[in-house]
Amino acid sequence: MxxxxxxxxxxxxxxxxxxxxxxxxxxxxxxxxxLRVKTAADNAAYWSISTTMRSDVKAMGAITDSIGLAMGIVDTAYSAMETVRQSFVEIRNLAITASDMPQPGMRDIVKPAFGLDPEYAKSDVYKIDVQIQQLQDQARDAMLSASFAGVNLVYHDKTEPVKASEQVFSFVIGYANSKVQTMDVSAMDTLLLNDGFGVYPTSYPGQYNPEKTLFDGGEIIDAPGTFTPAAVYWYNIPLSNPITGDPEAYPVNPTYILQSIENHVVRQGADREGLYSNLVATIDKKIEQITSKMAYVGAVQSALDTYDELNKKAIETATKGIGRLVDAxxxxxxxxxxxxxxxxxxxxxxxxxxxxxxxxxxxxxx
Structure with missing residues (x-):
């Protein structure tokens, strides 16, 4: 029709x-x-899943940045530790050299605390002592400057709001099931120097703080030939607080490590060769302790590398999954x-x- x-x-x-x-x-x-699925109207289920996964991928991208920041902090600390270790290796070697030099004279047998004896200052041993002090200063500078993004794993300032034993560095390492994953590093496991060693007379009145790290306080060294041990100090010395009477650390520089040894030989009649041998052994122990802390920090570095790789793989996997769902x-x-x-x-x-x-x-x- x-x-x-x-x-x-x-x-x-x-x-x-x-x-x-x-x-x-x-x-x-x-x-x-x-895109095959651009809006919820195209495929509600796939759109919902892909939108959630895209949000997770953005979060994992932020995790990658956080891990990069953590790696910078840890790498800086490790580099500083290596400088400190090398410095004390040189200090040990110089102590060995000084032990073979002629014994220097002492004008003042009872040496003022950390004061330079004028007779000792004329000796070759004093020249070695100056080199040792320069290496100590180099190591201290490395520790104080080992800060990255305001975080220092090897040095604790007494102005910090928390004690070293309470300080924990939390590094963000992952994101899963809508939860941020972290790795905690205790400050006491990485610190080399704690200016807060002793008492906090203002922040923690009356509370003794025995948080001695690697180079805090003094080293008591057995002195053959006498019952009185010798003592050397690296960066700070425990003295009595003038208000509370409790012991606390005070910075000291220079320390004249070798002058302390030579003075002990003159004053106490200690065996010079044996005392130097024990000093070298003490420094060797310090080097071993630094090496141990470096091994721990190295393990943290390795863990961060692993977490970074896992996070990048997770981003890649999630991105592929999104593509399979919604890409044309x-x-x-x-x-x-x-x-x-x-x-x-x-x-x-x-x-x-x-x-x-x-x-x-x-x-x-x-």
């Missing part, structure tokens, strides 16, 4: 062309965005797009043919 009021063929052709145009628009959008297959989409463009051309031709049917009816009346 033909009608001049209703062109059923044209309506069918138009409907087909609209369907093809709609599919064509979808495929064109996929080509331009690269560009090869498949391109083929479909080409086919739909061809169908669209055919639909347009079909609509033109359908629209020409009223003209055929018009000829019947001519």
């Amino acid at each position: 033909s009608s001049i009021l209703t062109n059923i063929s044209a309506m069918a052709a138009l409907r087909t062309m609209r369907d093809i145009s709609g599919q064509l628009g979808v495929e064109q959008q996929r080509i331009s965005s690269g 297959d560009m090869d498949d989409t391109a083929v479909k797009l080409k086919a739909l463009e061809t169908q669209q051309q055919l639909a347009i031709q079909g609509l033109q043919i359908a629209n020409s049917q009223p003209e055929i009816i018009l000829r019947l009346f001519q």
Whole structure:
């Protein structure tokens, strides 16, 4: 049946062309965005999962930055420790050299605390002592400057708001199940120098703080030939607090390590060779302790490297998973797009043919 009021063929052709145009628009959008699922309307389940995973990937990206910061802190500490270790290796070697030198003279047998004896200052041993002090200062500078992003793992200032024993460095290392994962490092496991050793007379009135780290306080050295041991100090000395009377640390520089040894030989009659031997053994022990702390920090470095690699792999895996859910297959989409463009051309031709049917009816009346 033909009608001049209703062109059923044209309506069918138009409907087909609209369907093809709609599919064509979808495929064109996929080509331009690269996404098969762009909004929740495309696929609610996949869109929800991918959105959550994208949020997790951003969090893991922040974790990567945090691990990089932690690695900077730990690497700086390790470098400072290496400087300190090398300095004390040199100090040990200089002590060995001094032990073979002629015994220096002493004007004041009862030497003032950390004062330079003028007779001792003329000796070759004093020249070695000066070199040792320079190495001590070099090591101290390395410890004080081992700060990265305001964090120092090897030096604790007495102005810190917490005691060294209460100080814990928490490094962010991961993100899983909507929770941030951290690795804690106790300050006492890494510190080489604690200026807060002793008592905190202002922050912690009346509370003794026996947090001695590697170079705090003095070293008691057995002196062969006498019952009185010798004592040397590296950076601070425990004295009585003038208010409370409790012991606390005070900085001291220079320390004249070798002068303390030589003075003990003169004053107490200690065996010089044996005392120097014990001094070298004491320094060797310090070097071993530094090495042990470096091994611990090295283990932290290794752990951070592992966590960094795991986090990067987690980001890569999550990104691939998101792609499988929502990314468009560009090869498949391109083929479909080409086919739909061809169908669209055919639909347009079909609509033109359908629209020409009223003209055929018009000829019947001519």
